[in-house]
Amino acid sequence: xxxxxxxxxxxxxxxxxxxxxxxxxxxxxxxxxxxxxxxxxxxxxxxxxxxxxxxxxxxxxxxxxxxxxxxxxxxxxxxxxxxxxxxxxxxxxxxxxxxxxxxxxxxxxxxxxxxxxxxxxxxxxxxxxxxxxxxxxxxxxxxxxxxxxxxxx
Numbered sequence: 098x099x100x101x102x103x104x105x106x107x108x109x110x111x112x113x114x115x116x117x118x119x120x121x122x123x124x125x126x127x128x129x130x131x132x133x134x135x136x137x138x139x140x141x142x143x144x145x146x147x148x149x150x151x152x153x154x155x156x157x158x159x160x161x162x163x164x165x166x167x168x169x170x171x172x173x174x175x176x177x178x179x180x181x182x183x184x185x186x187x188x189x190x191x192x193x194x195x196x197x198x199x200x201x202x203x204x205x206x207x208x209x210x211x212x213x214x215x216x217x218x219x220x221x222x223x224x225x226x227x228x229x230x231x232x233x234x235x236x237x238x239x240x241x242x243x244x245x246x247x248x249x250x
Contacts, residue, residue: 102195109191114183121146121163122170122179130171139167161225162186165232172240182232 121142129138147160166179 106191110184110188114180114187117146118166118176118179118183122166123176126167126170135171139164139171142167158225161229165229168233169236172236 125145126138126142129141132138133141143160143163143166146163146166147156150156150159162183166183169182170176170179
């Protein structure tokens, strides 16, 4: 990924958000919403979204992101909003990976050794939760005046 930064950017920050949102929100979630409550449908689609990311730390954060994207899709009925949010998330991750790759292997090793894995996961989940709550409240306030959809989460 670090050897081909332009290609990795296109795949991670453009192609993946479009394809994953078309499948997970456009096809899977919209189908689940026809047969299940919004809460159940969003949770099921986000669990699958997390599972396909395989790597445990990425799977957990992908599941949390899937909850947010599922709620965003349900609330706005917009795949475009989900694609943009997903692309922003992936772009931030891509930039951080590029910066880490540019640092020496010793500094990366030292940085990882300073925090135990459970603490890293806890901090990641805390940050994801804070971002989710802030985004949830802002979107809820923006869509309340539309007299729209009830809250599911």
